Amino acid sequence: MANLPETDSFDAGVYQIETTDAVIGGAGGKSNASAINLANRTNYLKKRIEGLLTKSVAGSSNVNLTATEANNAILEFTGALTASINVVVPSGQTRSWIAINNTTGNYQLTVKTSGGVGTKVAQGERTALFTDGTNVFDVPISAKIAKVIKRQIITASGTYAPSAGMLYCEVELVGGGGGGGSAFGVPGNVSAGSGGGGGGYSRKLYSAAQIGASASVVIGAAGLGGAAGQNNGGMGGNSSFTPLGGGSTLLCNGGNLGYYGSTSTTVARNINGIASISGSSGGDINIPGQQSGWGLLLGTSSHAISGRGGDSFFGIGGQESQEGSPGNAGSGYGSGGGGGAATSTSTAGGNGRPGVCVITEFCSE
Numbered sequence: 001m002a003n004l005p006e007t008d009s010f011d012a013g014v015y016q017i018e019t020t021d022a023v024i025g026g027a028g029g030k031s032n033a034s035a036i037n038l039a040n041r042t043n044y045l046k047k048r049i050e051g052l053l054t055k056s057v058a059g060s061s062n063v064n065l066t067a068t069e070a071n072n073a074i075l076e077f078t079g080a081l082t083a084s085i086n087v088v089v090p091s092g093q094t095r096s097w098i099a100i101n102n103t104t105g106n107y108q109l110t111v112k113t114s115g116g117v118g119t120k121v122a123q124g125e126r127t128a129l130f131t132d133g134t135n136v137f138d139v140p141i142s143a144k145i146a147k148v149i150k151r152q153i154i155t156a157s158g159t160y161a162p163s164a165g166m167l168y169c170e171v172e173l174v175g176g177g178g179g180g181g182s183a184f185g186v187p188g189n190v191s192a193g194s195g196g197g198g199g200g201y202s203r204k205l206y207s208a209a210q211i212g213a214s215a216s217v218v219i220g221a222a223g224l225g226g227a228a229g230q231n232n233g234g235m236g237g238n239s240s241f242t243p244l245g246g247g248s249t250l251l252c253n254g255g256n257l258g259y260y261g262s263t264s265t266t267v268a269r270n271i272n273g274i275a276s277i278s279g280s281s282g283g284d285i286n287i288p289g290q291q292s293g294w295g296l297l298l299g300t301s302s303h304a305i306s307g308r309g310g311d312s313f314f315g316i317g318g319q320e321s322q323e324g325s326p327g328n329a330g331s332g333y334g335s336g337g338g339g340g341a342a343t344s345t346s347t348a349g350g351n352g353r354p355g356v357c358v359i360t361e362f363c364s365e
Contacts (some may be wrong), residue, residue, distance in 0.1 A: 040307050051074065051075065052138065053076065057087060058082075059082055060081070065087065070089045071074055073097060073098065077109060079103055086112055086118060087303060088113065089113055090113060093131075093133055095130075096128065097130050099127050104123070108306075109127055111129055113135070146362035147364055149362060150361040151358065152361070153356065157311075160180050160217050161214050162214070165363040166362070167362050168206065168362045169206055169361045170204070171241055171248045171250060172201070172202070172357070173241050173291070174312050175239045175255065176220030176223060176236030177196055177222060177223060177236040177255040177330045177353045177355075178255030178256050179336070179337045180196045180306070180318060180328075180340065181194050181195075181233050181257070181259040182227060182327075183261040183342035184229060184260060185228075185263075185344050190263070191295070191304060192295030192305055192323070192340070192342075193259060193340045195258045195338045195339050196256065196292055196309050196330075196349070197290065198289030198290040198296070199333070199334030199352075201280055201286070201314075202251070202283030202286050203283050204283040204284045205284060207244055213245070217241055217357050218239055219354060220236055220252070220254045221354055222351055225329070225349030227348055229260070229343075232258065233339075236336070236355070238251065239251075239252045239254070239355040239356075239357065250281070255289050259339075261340070266332065290310035303322070303323055304349075305341060306339035307339040309336030309340055310335070311335055317337070318337045320338060321340060321363065323342060324341065324347070325347060326347040330350065333354065336352045337352045
């Protein structure tokens with residue numbers, strides 16, 4: 001006795017044996033036509049529920065799936081990509097898949113029909129897809145919903161290791177703040193240093209695949225205030241975040257230094273200038289650090305007000321000082337120190353504050 005043949009294609013209807021049909025047995029016999037049609041339908045449904053297609057799409061060319069290949073429930077794509085490609089599925093029929101992108105090469109893979117809009121499947125991701133016969137859409141999978149939010153605050157250079165089940169993370173980075181300039185004291189004169197600038201800020205959302213196994217983190221050091229005398233403050237250190245998974249690198253420049261204040265009986269502001277704006281790059285949002293304030297001299301030789309330190313996204317710059325007072329340190333992360341103000345005795349500038357990296361993780365566990 002032979003088994004009935006099974007394929008994943010079938011007739012439009014289940015065959016009904018007519019009274020005029022000859023009764024012919026066997027696996028392909030007319031008397032078994034109804035059973036064969038039902039078996040084919042069952043085989044088709046089994047593939048749509050549990051069928052797995054593992055297909056290499058390596059290279060730079062688009063890949064067309066046959067109708068038989070597209071009948072599988074799970075589509076796993078492998079191989080090293082050398083360019084972004086499309087995986088083209090047959091059009092004209094509604095269906096759904098679980099798509100698994102196990103390719104390498106840091107290029108995009110899009111599943112689409114020949115004439116419709118497609119959906120990108122990120123490397124390392126499993127995505128539920130649905131087609132209405134023309135366009136391909138993604139469908140949220142409950143396993144990809146973040147159930148736990150965790151936060152890591154990194155204040156020293158090192159390595160970021162994602163928490164278990166991390167799906168996405170938002171990284172915020174700030175450069176170190178610049179140090180305020182000193183003020184030079186001479187009897188009968190006043191002077192005021194300018195403040196140090198605030199560090200730049202950057203924010204970006206990464207997927208787990210973009211982060212990879214870890215990321216290198218550099219935290220910008222604080223710029224020190226200029227020592228009492230004719231000394232500028234120190235530059236704030238640059239902060240950076242570099243994922244191993246190929247996501248973009250964040251770079252936040254440190255705040256610029258504050259300048260020392262020269263003595264004068266008439267000048268209305270610090271002739272050596274102020275700390276300029278520090279920039280940032282690589283993020284979805286990039287915000288420069290605030291420039292510092294001028295050191296101001298009021299009247300002939302009576303009053304001096306130092307320059308305020310520049311703010312950062314996570315910190316407030318050191319406040320102004322009056323004559324005879326050293327510069328105030330910044331507060332928070334990445335803020336600049338205030339300048340010193342002097343009459344007969346020199347004063348130091350205020351210290352800036354170091355940078356920081358704040359990582360908010362969206363995890364499945």
